[in-house]
Amino acid sequence: MTSGLTIGQLAKAAGVNVQTLRYYERRRLLQPTDRRPSGYRLYANDALQRLRFIKNAQALGFTLKEIVELLDLEVRSTARCGEVQRRAEAKLAHVKVKVRDLQALARALGGLIRACRAGRPTAECAILKSLKERKGQSGLP
Template sequence: MTTELKIGQFAKQVGVNIETIRYYERLNLLGPTSRLPSGYRLYDRDSQRRLRFIKNAQTLGFTLHEIEELLDLRVSSKARCGDVQRKAEAKLKHVEAKVRDLQSLATALQRLIRTCRAGQPTDHCPILQSLEGEKAGTVHATKRR
């Protein structure tokens, strides 16, 4: 016998908000196993596994659209692990590009922080001047007074 949970119990057990479950249902990522005559949604262990899959995939940076594609591969009899591997490789390339972008931002911020003289008035602040410039993150030459 399968134990089915109402939406509140289900949300609590998996550690998400009820509205999150409803949102995933609207996107057809998740659905109740059945409904009571009163209309209450019921969820079983497969629903719990699917919701954990969604949350774990999000933790790895997959978008909901990408998660939908992974879920489709998961249930397709023609799909192979290599199909999933290619999606994971594409995600990794995207993450690595983001890391490079964040490293560039960190370098730009470090450069700006080094140019800052804490005691000077804000109208001479190189950080603020850079933010007003055409390209944020570049250090503009400032005249010393």
């Protein structure tokens, strides 16, 4: 194979860093299809589509491990869409838990901010006192 995209061309087309592509290679998410005599990696034209798949899946919150599993499902002839759906449903449930946790965090921070008396010395700061006393607990002050 003498045609294809170099790692730099692919990185630019996908809007990612060359180091990202090398990392994806180490994680076996992406592999060059050939090398030039100079040693430059060459990627098939479908590598850009694969990279877009990876980046879009990451934007939806999928981890690289989960993305590998999704890619494996895509190429397995016995896989069914229901398997992908179950993984997406599990991800959605995880996201909803994270949203609830972030909402609780926002309430806790809001409560601390409301308890703050900005003109006081830091020795009397409600936020700093709360951080010392909380012992890793979340919730309102």
